[in-house]
Amino acid sequence: MLYVAAGVSATWPAVLHARTAFLSGGAPGHGEASPGDHLQTLYHWWLVGNQLEHGHAPWLDPFSFRPEAGAQPNFPGWPFGFLFWPLGALFGFVLAWNAMQIVCYALAGLLACAWLRELGLARAPALVGGLAFAIAPYRVAQSVGHLLGPVSVLLPLALWAVERARRGSAWWLALSGAALASVPLSGQVHLALGAIPFFVAYAIVRLRRAYAWIGLATLAAIGGGILVRQTVIARSTQAGGRSLDEVRYYSAHWGDFVARHIDHARSEQFTFFGWATPVAALAGLVLLVASRRYGLAALLGVGALVPILLAVGTHFPLYSAALAALAVAWTRSTVIAVVALLLLFVGLHARVYGKSAPGEIAAASAAINAAAPGRLLELPVFDPGVHYGSVYLWYETRARRQRPGGYSTTAPTSAKQLARRFERLNCGDWSGETSQLLDTLGISTIALHQGLFVKNGAVPDRRFFVLRGLAAHGWKPTSRRGTVWVFAKGGGAATGAGAPGPDRTKPVFCQGWYGNTGQGWPMSETHAPFWVYGAGRLRLRLAAPESLYPTLPPSVDGRVVRGSSSNGTLSLPLGPVARWHVIALNVDHLVPVAGRKLGLTIRALRVTYP
Incomplete structure (x- = not known):
C-alpha cells in the first residue's frame, strides 16, 4: 500500500480525474486529444494486444509510415504491452493507462525494496529506499509519457536477482540477464548505456566466481542494444545521434537540481533532487566507507555521481536511493524510518502530472472505418519527430488503417522526406502533382484535425485554405462532427471554406x-x-x-x-x-x-x- 500511495502522491492532483482523463502532461487539446508522448507509449502498448488478437507478430507496427517504409519494429511494446493488453480490454484505454501509471510506481518501490532487503537491510530502511526510488522526481518526470520511467524498474529487478544468486543458484542470473536485456529491447538504448556498465561492475563486486554467467547476461543486453540499433536507429532520422547543439539544449543546468518546475518540452532538464535524499545519500556513503565496504561504496557513489555530471537524460535515482536507505538503516530506529518516509513524500513531490483530455474520437473513427478501403492521411501533416503526431496514434487505436504519417523520433528517413513533401497541404498548396501522389500511395481518406491548427507553434492556422484545396481537388466531407472532419474523393456534398477568409489586402x-x-x-x-x-x-x-x-x-x-x-x-x-x-x-x-x-x-x- 505504501507504494500505491506513492503513485497517487506522484500523480496528484491529476489522479482525481483518472476516470475521464489521462494522467500525463496536461497539454491543451482544443477539442482534440491532448498531444503528448503518453499517446505514443499507449499506442505501442496497445499494438501488442491488437497484433496478438489478429494473429500477427506483436513486435511489429503494420500501420505507421506506410507504404514508404515496411512494418516498423515495435520494441517499445516490450514488456509492458503484455500487461496493458488485459487492462485495456477490462477498463478501456484511459483507465488502463492510468492504472499502469500506479502499477509502475508500485513495481518500482517493491523491486527497489526487495533488492535492499537482499543487501541485508531491515524492513523499515528498505521501505525508505524503495520510496526514494519510486518517487524520485526525475523518474516521475520520465513516467509522465516517456518509457524511461517505467523501464527503469528493470534495473532493481536485475540487481535483486544478482543478490539472490549469491545465496542460491546461479540460474538467478538468467533473470538478471533477461531484465537487463529488456532495457534496450524496450527501445531505451540510452538508459542501457548506463545500466549495462553499472550492472557489470555491481555483479563483479558482489559475485566473484560467476564471471561466465555475468558475461552471458551482459552479452544478452548488448545484443539487444545492437538489434535495436541495426533494425531501427541505423535507418532512421537519428542515425547520426544528437548534434552538439541538441545535447547543449537538453542538458541540465546546476540550478535545475533544486528547481521543482518542469517544462514538458524539455523534460530531460528536469533533475530536481529534493534535499532529503542527497543529504541521506551522502551520510549513507560515509557509513559504507566507515564499515569498510569499499567496493559497494565506490560503486554506488560513482553510480550516483556520474549521471549528475553527465546530466543529459541518463540519471539513475536508484543509487542515491540505496545510499539513503543505508543511512536510515544505520540508525536502527523505526521512528527515524517513519520520519524519513514522511520527509521523502514532502521533499520529493513536484507537480509533474496534469490531466490530458482523451478527446471525442468515436464519431471520426466511425467515419474513417466506414470509408472506402485504402490508406489514411491526417492533416495537418507534421514532421515524424514532432509530438503533435501522437494524436493520430490515439485515433489509430479505433480506426486501424495504414497511413504515411506517424510519430517517432526514430522514424525512417523516407517517412521524414514524405512528410516534408506533404506539409504544403497544411496550407492548401497542391503543387507538384500532389493529387497524383496521393493516388499512387493509395490514400482514400483524409482526416482534417482542426483542433491541431489552434495556437500551434508547429503549424500556422490556415484551415481556410486547406478546405479550399480539398474542395478544388474533389475531396468532399463524409463527416463534419466535432473538430475532426473526414473527407473522401467524391464523397458527400461539397463544402465551402467555412470561416470568413483572411484580410485580402495582405499576403x-x-x-x-x-x-x-x-x-x-x-x-x-x-x-x-x-x-x-x-x-x-x-x-x-x-x-x-x-x-x-x-x-x-x-x-x-x-x-x-x-x-x-x-x-x-x-x-x-x-x-x-x-x-x-x-x-x-x-x-x-x-x-x-x-x-x-x-x-x-x-x-x-x-x-x-x-
Whole structure:
C-alpha cells in the first residue's frame, strides 16, 4: 500500500480525474486529444494486444509510415504491452493507462525494496529506499509519457536477482540477464548505456566466481542494444545521434537540481533532487566507507555521481536511493524510518502530472472505418519527430488503417522526406502533382484535425485554405462532427471554406517562411508557399545569398511558371479574375546565414492589375 500511495502522491492532483482523463502532461487539446508522448507509449502498448488478437507478430507496427517504409519494429511494446493488453480490454484505454501509471510506481518501490532487503537491510530502511526510488522526481518526470520511467524498474529487478544468486543458484542470473536485456529491447538504448556498465561492475563486486554467467547476461543486453540499433536507429532520422547543439539544449543546468518546475518540452532538464535524499545519500556513503565496504561504496557513489555530471537524460535515482536507505538503516530506529518516509513524500513531490483530455474520437473513427478501403492521411501533416503526431496514434487505436504519417523520433528517413513533401497541404498548396501522389500511395481518406491548427507553434492556422484545396481537388466531407472532419474523393456534398477568409489586402504566409525580419520574409524551407488575393500580375522583389543561385521555377496555383525577371524583381501571372492565388517559391538548398538556413527573401510584393 505504501507504494500505491506513492503513485497517487506522484500523480496528484491529476489522479482525481483518472476516470475521464489521462494522467500525463496536461497539454491543451482544443477539442482534440491532448498531444503528448503518453499517446505514443499507449499506442505501442496497445499494438501488442491488437497484433496478438489478429494473429500477427506483436513486435511489429503494420500501420505507421506506410507504404514508404515496411512494418516498423515495435520494441517499445516490450514488456509492458503484455500487461496493458488485459487492462485495456477490462477498463478501456484511459483507465488502463492510468492504472499502469500506479502499477509502475508500485513495481518500482517493491523491486527497489526487495533488492535492499537482499543487501541485508531491515524492513523499515528498505521501505525508505524503495520510496526514494519510486518517487524520485526525475523518474516521475520520465513516467509522465516517456518509457524511461517505467523501464527503469528493470534495473532493481536485475540487481535483486544478482543478490539472490549469491545465496542460491546461479540460474538467478538468467533473470538478471533477461531484465537487463529488456532495457534496450524496450527501445531505451540510452538508459542501457548506463545500466549495462553499472550492472557489470555491481555483479563483479558482489559475485566473484560467476564471471561466465555475468558475461552471458551482459552479452544478452548488448545484443539487444545492437538489434535495436541495426533494425531501427541505423535507418532512421537519428542515425547520426544528437548534434552538439541538441545535447547543449537538453542538458541540465546546476540550478535545475533544486528547481521543482518542469517544462514538458524539455523534460530531460528536469533533475530536481529534493534535499532529503542527497543529504541521506551522502551520510549513507560515509557509513559504507566507515564499515569498510569499499567496493559497494565506490560503486554506488560513482553510480550516483556520474549521471549528475553527465546530466543529459541518463540519471539513475536508484543509487542515491540505496545510499539513503543505508543511512536510515544505520540508525536502527523505526521512528527515524517513519520520519524519513514522511520527509521523502514532502521533499520529493513536484507537480509533474496534469490531466490530458482523451478527446471525442468515436464519431471520426466511425467515419474513417466506414470509408472506402485504402490508406489514411491526417492533416495537418507534421514532421515524424514532432509530438503533435501522437494524436493520430490515439485515433489509430479505433480506426486501424495504414497511413504515411506517424510519430517517432526514430522514424525512417523516407517517412521524414514524405512528410516534408506533404506539409504544403497544411496550407492548401497542391503543387507538384500532389493529387497524383496521393493516388499512387493509395490514400482514400483524409482526416482534417482542426483542433491541431489552434495556437500551434508547429503549424500556422490556415484551415481556410486547406478546405479550399480539398474542395478544388474533389475531396468532399463524409463527416463534419466535432473538430475532426473526414473527407473522401467524391464523397458527400461539397463544402465551402467555412470561416470568413483572411484580410485580402495582405499576403498570407504558410509553413516554409520565417517571420518578417524587418527586411522581408526569408524562406525557411526549400518549398515555401504563400497566398495573395488579386488579378493581373504579382511583382516580387527578391534577395538571396549569392551561393543560392540558380533558383528553381516558382508555381502559381499549382502550375509551374517561368514569369519574367528584371533587376531582382520577379513578375508572375495571376490571371484576369480577382481571387486567392497560392504562390510557391522553390530552391534546391538553403544557405547558412547568421545561424539560420535561408533561401530567397521577399523584400516587397504587390499585385498590379491589367
